[in-house]
Amino acid sequence: MTFPIKPVLLWTDALVFALVAAILLFVWYMNRHEHLRMPWRKVARSTSGMVSATVLSLFILVGLLDTFHYQKALPPDKQTAEMRYASDVLSALDAIAEPLRMRQERTFSAPFSAYAHAKETMSGADGTPRRDYPRLKFGGAHLESPAAERLPDIARGVLQGVALAAMLWMFATAIITGVVAARADRRFAETSGDLWRGDLDVPWRAVLITLGLLLIVVMPLIVLSGRYHVFGTDKVGQDVFYLTLKSIRTGLVIGTVTTLVMLPFALTLGIMAGYLRGWVDDAIQYLYTTLSSIPGVLLIAAAVLMMQVYMDTHPETFDSVTRRADFRLLFLCVILGVTSWTGLCRLLRGEALKLRELEYVQAAQAFGVGPWRIMARHILPNVVHIVIITIVLGFSGLVLAEAVLSYVGVGVDPAMNSFGTMINAARLEMAREPIVWWSLAAAFVFMFLLVLSANLFADAVRDALDPRVSAQLARPVFRWHRQRGASSRHPA
Amino acid sequence: MSAPLLQVEDLRTWIAGRDCDVRAVDGVSLDIRRGETFALLGESGSGKSITALSIMRLLPDAGAIVSGRVMLDGLELTGLPERQMRDVRGRRIAMIFQEPGASLNPVMTVGDQVREVLDRHLGVRGEAADRRVLELFEAVGIPDPSRRLGEFPFQLSGGLKQRVMIACALACEPELLVADEPTTALDVTIQAQVLDLLRDIQRRTGMSMLLITHDLGVVSETAHRVAVMYAGEIVETGSREAFFERPAHPYTNKLFASIPGSRSRAERLAVIRGTVPPLTRDFVGCRFADRCDRAWDRCRTTEPAVHRLPDGQTVRCHLYAPECVEMRGRPAAVAEPEAAPAVGGTRVSSSSHPLLATQDLRIHFPIRRGLFKRVVGHVKAVDGVSLAIPAGRTIALVGESGCGKTTVGKGIVQLLGAVSGTVRFEGVDLSSLDASTLRQRRRDFQIIFQDPFASLNPRMRVSEIVEEGMTALGIGGSPVERSARIDKLLEQVGLSPDMRYRYPHEFSGGQRQRIAIARALAVDPKLIVCDEPTSALDVSVQAQILNLLKDLQDRLGLAYLFITHNISVVEYLAHEVAVMYLGRIVEYGTADEVLRTPKHPYTQALLSAVPSIERGTQREVIRLQGDLPSPAAPPPGCHFEPRCPRAMPECKSAYPAETRLSATQRVHCYLYPQK
Secondary structure (H helix, E strand, O other): OOOOEEEEOOHHHHHHHHHHHHHHHHHHHHHOOHHHHHHHHHHHHOHHHHHHHHHHHHHHHHHHHOOOEEEEEEOOOOOOOOOEEEEEEEEHHHHHOHHHHHOOOOOOEOOOOOEOOOOEEEEOOOOOEEEEOOEOOOOOOOOOOHHHHHHHHHHHHHHHHHHHHHHHHHHHHHHHHHHHHHHHOOOHHHHHHHHHHOOOOOOHHHHHHHHHHHHHHHHHHHHHHOOOOOOOEOOOOOEHHHHHHHHHHHHHHHHHHHHHHHHHHHHHHHHHHHHHOHHHHHHHHHHHHHHHHOOHHHHHHHHHHHHHHHHHHOHHHOOOHHHHHHHHHHHHHHHHHHHHHHHHHHHHHHHHHHHHOOHHHHHHHHOOOOHHHHHHHHHHHHHHHHHHHHHHHHHHHHHHHHHHHHHHOOOOOOOOOOHHHHHHHHHHHOOOOOOOOHHHHHHHHHHHHHHHHHHHHHHHHHHHHOOOOOOOOHHHHHHHHHHHHHHHHOOO | OOOOOEEEEEEEEEEOOOOOOEEEEEEEEEEEOOOOEEEEEOOOOOOHHHHHHHHHOOOOOOEEEEEEEEEEOOEEOOOOOHHHHHHHEOOOEEEEOOOHHHHOOOOOOHHHHHHHHHHHHHOOOHHHHHHHHHHHHHHOOOOOHHHHOOOOHHHOOHHHHHHHHHHHHHOOOOOEEEEEOOOOOOOHHHHHHHHHHHHHHHHHHOOEEEEEEOOHHHHHHHOOEEEEEEOOEEEEEEEHHHHHHOOOOHHHHHHHHOOOOHHHOOOOOOOOOOOOOOOOOOOOOOOOHHHOOOOOHHHHHOOOOEEEOOOOOEEEOHHHOHHHHHHHOOOOOOOOOOOOOOOOOOOOOOOOOOOEEEEEEEEEEEEEEOOOOEEEEEEEEEEEEEEEEOOOOEEEEEOOOOOOHHHHHHHHOOOOOOOEEEEEEOOEEHHHOOHHHHHHHHHHEEEEOOOOOOOOOOOOOHHHHHHHHHHHHOOOOOHHHHHHHHHHHHHHOOOOHHHHHOOHHHOOHHHHHHHHHHHHHOOOOOEEEEEOOOOOOOHHHHHHHHHHHHHHHHHHOOEEEEEEOOHHHHHHHOOEEEEEEOOEEEEEEEHHHHHHOOOOHHHHHHHHHOOOOOOOOOOOOOOOOOOOOOOOOOOOOOOOHHHOOOOOHHHHOOOOOEEEOOOOOEEEOOOOOOO
């Protein structure tokens, strides 16, 4: 029995899957506990939270697709009849974006261009050399005369994309309305009316509008990316659209796996320091004060360079470029995690110091409940909101940190696509004449969208979970104004 | 009679909630005459503070005045633009708040804070302002005012902060002072000083005062007229004399009956069933009907009108409607008993041997300073306390905040380690036990805390909370037996067993305190330290909890160490009383001895400062000067000497020894013969 593909589990894949499993488990657990579910309902009711969640989920979808890795089977060896697999590791995203990946030009080309970005010396039909912009191998290759046909062709593509977007959007709207109607046990038409008047608890209207806008932008891009390089090509002729898509996973992995690394440190040490106090507190405080007084970038640079030396001296450990890049990404996450747990640890210590004086903790002490059990049952559940807020807020910071570190040259492996490496490459591209702007612009727009939506989502989460943020959000007040209008019509 | 200064007509204030609006104030009308003190009395959640904030137009963002008028001397306030309203606030109506610590800006000197008010409203600056601030500080009785001017709020005690707040409020000689629970956060002796001050200022300046409080005693000491609020409405108004002699509304009657005291010692306290209804729903009929013993059909269908009684009292109750006269004589329905039979057998109290005895208990907290955290001194929170608690009895530990009474409680249940002295439980010195033996011993003594909101873990279900002690101490057998026991315990404290899967936030303060009691009872203790278990509760709920504690004592033979500052609770519950001052017990005796014939000047002053609702018994109030000294540097001689009205030269020399006045009463004071 032979399979045409062999699944490959990279280190970061395993961690991402573990994280997804943990989140699913947490959601399941939360669903059974009313007090845990309540704040998330609040997130679901916040318009900015749901809009940013919509955008984020698109990014997460791309990132997850890029996480299912496999190796392709090669024709079996004639002599041993053993299965052989290609050495390069691909992902599900690569399979979907196969045309993007394979259609490599020779060098730079502008978005939607049918010609290369720089003039080359070519021999004409009559053999005379001339300098002109050569046609691209793939971008706009189906056009007879690009000058005349290109714009109508693009317009056609946009229209196709918009039509496709409209179909998909109506499909999504029907599903959402149907599910909401079924849950509330009401008729489809009624629910639809409520939805579009904005009378539902969850702002589905805003979600659908966002989804519509996203689809209108994304679908034409996808349609056109089959015929053109929509974001141009880079120095070695790779499609920039493909590179940006691949960069999303790197950003997400850095943002989430780092948290996974940092969380055990911050949780155990922070709570222990705050609850046990005494010499434990002194030792932990000493540790994190020392750690946070070392400049983070220097520490990371030193660690990454050591790692680089190790990888160079042990090439046999990594059987493919992808594995090697993946290992370096994982190492980067670990070192970022090790340097970034101090902030959360300090917060948790402070909170634990406060909680240990609360009366329910003292009541437990009066029963002779042991310190570990008190920490697990009484302190930990009551600091979870801080942990979640810090994780969500820290995510965007980590994505940006990756960009900065890669720019400095101590980030991910050069073979790995990331926003940082794209921006780093743009350093030289910006110096060219005529200027090559599209790499930087694409990386900027994608990263901006990712970080902005993550930040907005984090805001919504904080509003819902942070007890210090006033319980009165904008929505109830708004509703009250509507009711006041009603009450003035028929006075009580 | 002159026209009223402030007229509130049919005021309705709603607060936007998450699911529906809270009609916090629902049709309140009142008027306040010049120079009078008008008290607005009500339980928490009755809308009295929101009424005050509506008058000041200082409502939170989610709240708004829906209808009604507020007229200040003919000026309509509800429609006034914010700019003009700012001129009214502080200038014509001033407000003082409950928490003096939170209402002063911590980074401004107190002098500057008063000066700011003068500058804003009167344009008084420079030396004139300084003079005026000095005057004000003198007027509110701040000792050494010229030094205090430049101090920051953290350097002042609670009583002084409240005086600064009052100085701020009085700076522009307002026509109306709104005082929202001005003394609730203060100790009795300080409360007496502040109430005195307010009365005195009113007499001098002739301003009017709207006093918001839940304390009937404070009302009877200060008010000229009284209004009782219930569920967003005023249910009764009247002059103080009429109100205290003939409370008209059934709710008011119940409030009076639920105040504990010596007169009700033998019997159970009257309780008002249930709790204040949520103000989110529409009311049909009387809002109090569900909790009223005298309600009949009409109360549940028709909203009562306001009836005027011959002596000027008004009351919102059908009992006073002319057509319902015959209902007035009808006896009240009997309230059903609220607690179920107790778990476990009754223990026979063997009073020959004390259940718990502390000998010269000292608990000190080190003060650390400097880079290396060197110990530079000690806060002597408990400094030599000897107590004996017999089984099945209640010992009350009374004192002002900061006197160390809570620390004694925590020391007894071994939450805090003692510096010296012993705590013997049934003859065993607890501090000599190793960790595991002590853990086994812990089932015998439990503690109930003051704040019902902080004493239950918000992330745990009721059943988990109650079960925790049983699992920790390995009591109660199998999980099934334990579960059955939890049901019984919940019934025993007057909760229904089907509440076991709920979370604490779904319960009211009184219910939470019941859960905390069930948690303590779960391990079958012989002694429960009750650390102010009712001070965060309303009077009617307090009565429920006190009844419950008394029942449990009768059935289970529990001993209580009851820590409180509330004298009326002591009168009701305690067999013996220990009065604490600055870490030491100054007087000890049976409840009757200490409360009827107090011997120590501090006890005398403390008892005289408690506002009384019993009119006619003219008592002489002993006013104490100043505040509690710091327990880090207690006075060299008798700790009470600096504040004592009867201090003598020898009081400065050394701490007085114990004098036995009777078989039970002991006192530390030089007024009585020393050995």
